Amino acid sequence: MIVTVTANPAIDRTLALPHELARGDVQRLTGSESQAGGKGINVSRALRASKLDNLAVFPASADDDFTNLVEAEGLRMLPVPIEGRVRTNFAITESDGTTTKLNEPGPHLSADEADALVAAVIAASRDAEWLVLAGSLPRGLDSSFYAALIEAVRAELGEAAPRVAVDSSDAPLKALLASGTRVQLIKPNAFELAELSGIADGDALEADPQLAADAAGWALENGADAVLATLGGAGAIYRDATTSLFAAPPPTRVRSTVGAGDSSLAGYLLASVTGAPPERALAQAVAHGSAAASLPGSGVPSPEQTRPDLVRITHLASSTKENAS
16 A cells, blocks of 8 residues: 655646637637546545555545545545645646646645644555655645655554555655665755756756666765656666666557656556566656647546556666766
8 A cells, every 4th residue: 555645735726729829819618527646645546546556645624625525536535624625736737748837836844734644644654565756835834844754654563564665855855865764765856866866957867767876876976866867758767776677668658747757656566566577667657658648637547558668768877977888
C-alpha cells in the first residue's frame, strides 16, 4: 500500500483552447473540466488506475468541494479537517499541447491543524510500503515541514516506517535536503534539478541526459538515496549510488502535460513495489509519463495504455569525471 500526502491540494480546472493562447483577446474554449488535484492526488489517481492500493491524505473539510470531488471519483482518502477552503488551479491547454498554469495560494493552516495532519500521516503509514510527499506547502507550514513529518513518522514507526519519495520544489525541497533527513527518492523535473544543483539552465539538462545525471549527484550527496528526474519530452534519468540511467520515451503525440510527471512517479512506484530493478522501474516511469501526456486534460493511463517495452534505456557514466575517462 502507498500513502500520498498532498499538503496543499487544489481543485484543478482545465480549460482547452483550439489554438494558441492570445493574451488580451476574448477566446472560446473547446471544453473545460474540474477535478481534485495536487501532485499527491494525481499520483493516487494514477496508482488506482493500475489497481495499486493507496490512500490519499490531505487537509480539507468534509464539505469542501475538493473532498466531494475526491469522494465522487472513488479514491480512498483521509481528509484532515481545516477551517480554510481548498484553492483552485487553472491549466490552459493549447492545440499543440502547450500548457499554461495559474495557481491560487492555499489556505493558512494553524499549528493545531498541522499537528493533526502529522498525526493522520503517521496513522496512515503503519502498513505502507511508500510514503509520497508531493507538491507545495500551504501557508502556515514552514519549509521544514516535510523533514519534520518524515522524522515524526520514523520516530513513531521505527523500522516499520515506509520508504519516502518526495516530489516537491523550491524551499520545501531545499530545506529537506539541507536538514540531514535522508529520503529514498526525490523526483524533480529538469528545471528543479538545475536549481538544486546550481546549474543556471534547465533546458540544458533536458537536452543532455549525462549532464542531468551529473547534476543528480548533488542530491545524492545531500540526503537523497536516488533521483528520478523527468526531462520533459526527452524522457527521464535515474541515478543512485551505483546506477546511472537514461530512458528515452516511445513516440508520443502530446495532448496535455498536466500531471505527466506525477504519472511518471506513479509508474516508478508501481514497478518498485514488485521488486523491479532500476532499469524496469525507470522504463515504467517513462512509459506512464508518456502515456499520460498523450491523454487530454489531466487524464491518467491504464496499464494497457503504457508501453515500457518501447522505452529505450541507456547506461550513463556515474559522474562527469567517469564520463570523460
